[in-house]
Amino acid sequence: MASITAPGAALTAREEAAWRGLRRMQTLLAAQMSRRLIRETGLSEADYDILAALHAAPDRRLRALALRCTVQWEKSRLSHHLARMQRRGLVEREDCVEDSRGAVFGLTDAGRIAVEGAAQSRCDAVRAFVTDLLTPVQLDLLAEISDVIMRALAEDPEHRQIVHELASDTV
Amino acid sequence: MASITAPGAALTAREEAAWRGLRRMQTLLAAQMSRRLIRETGLSEADYDILAALHAAPDRRLRALALRCTVQWEKSRLSHHLARMQRRGLVEREDCVEDSRGAVFGLTDAGRIAVEGAAQSRCDAVRAFVTDLLTPVQLDLLAEISDVIMRALAEDPEHRQIVHELASDTV
DNA sequence: AAAGATTGACCACTCAATCTTA
């Protein structure tokens, strides 16, 4: 349905089904996962990603740059998000000693408690909506498919800049 | 990495890999696809979904309600988005004759031209980033996986309301 | 000049409240 007269060649039914299915699943999954986690833990997935990265770091503190490599966000997004998390008391900002241009962010006690409390919820949610539903074979295949697509995206000129930006760092 | 002490049971490496892979792929894919389509066609994916639905409709016009069933959006999102598209001259709003509460939206000439011009770009982009990269077997499996997850999401109480809202309509 | 980071304007989405008609 809804296949407009495509001069070259339209998507086959198989392609359309795979693409529409992927899109709808992705949207719904993200929306519901997000609502559930926020309700149960007070943290968004974005919050969790940041806090988990800090939690795993040597001294529970990381440079903004290192965080950016981990979560792979635009730098302005990271900046805005960290500012909001700081206001909520989840992280704290310090100056960077080895490079005064830099910024270092550390977990506050509240942040540590929040992320530790959220870990189980997240795990349960992932199980309920993804991993428990698929056979081991499907699970591996899904990882493989994601990987193939990711690789292609990484080669797209659009993405090159970001990769390049990040590549020039010492993490 | 970043697996915080989970009391119950943490995700296995296999699960983490599949989940993280899926999330990152999904984010990157959406972002790049979106940038590419906007650059090439001036339409976002959301725009395209709406215009394609209208284009496929009997008289190139649909009630907001029918549109909502097709794209499965929150009603406020649809309302805001249609208002913006109307401002851009892509759709036009009329009153609904059989139910004065309703709203009917139709394609403008500009809208028709835009969506017809975008069809090929969209098709190429889907091919380049998804369907060309996968074997037929992977493609079918991907559709199947999406379907399984969608089904589970649809059973979640969170989603029930939306389904119920939409179910009470005559499309 | 280039790199690390921040800022402000703007856009899109969600939630809850509202308005109108059935």
Added chain:
DNA sequence: TAAGATTGAGTGGTCAATCTTT
């Protein structure tokens, strides 16, 4: 009162411009 739709406030994201340090 409930259904179809709109509205406004609040949140999170992008882009481009900026500031400071290297």
